[in-house]
């Protein structure tokens with residue numbers, strides 16, 4: 132298994148090896164995903180920060196040829212260990228999306244790029260979004276699931292999981308169409324180039 136040694140990789144690898152786990156994709160979120168992305172019909176999809184791979188497996192079930200990438204080698208190992216689960220066996224890569232050479236990815240461009248509970252943690256969000264745009268085919272969709280500000284009580288320490296209004300504005304700027312759906316503390320965005 133390849134490993135990466137960026138600051139993000141060191142941070143996330145520690146959390147995964149300590150046993151930290153993240154909110155699972157539930158039926159409601161699955162329904163939103165399916166409504167916004169539609170059937171895969173063998174088109175390529177890329178999940179950035181795939182963690183244990185639950186979203187990747189869902190995309191594969193929808194018929195996407197999916198690649199899951201994560202900067203934590205332990206997360207990638209966990210994802211790969213779960214087995215295919217559908218006829219579209221996902222591909223797993225350990226890489227830091229913000230720094231690594233994206234030309235090593237299996238496809239030059241993707242019909243769908245997803246990013247769930249990751250955007251909040253990206254330091255240079257403008258550069259990150261530029262890299263995403265370069266990998267999306269015309270007519271593609273960038274699917275982002277993130278916690279947004281104002282959903283939790285002011286006293287809730289988990290408030291810090293949310294993106295700020297300015298970060299949401301940066302995320303949604305410059306797309307030809309922006310659709311969103313709310314799910315308790317989360318917002319799902321379907322961004323069209």
Ligand SMILES: C[S@@+](CC[C@H](N)C(=O)[O-])C[C@H]1O[C@@H](n2cnc3c(N)ncnc32)[C@H](O)[C@@H]1O
Nearest residue numbers: 143153180181182201202203227228229247248
């Ligand atoms: C909060 S977890 C979410 C995992 C998964 N997307 C989910 O919804 O369960 C964030 C994930 O993003 C990964 N990640 C963070 N920054 C990354 C980067 N620059 N490149 C690749 N993966 C990254 C972390 O290793 C971690 O697995």
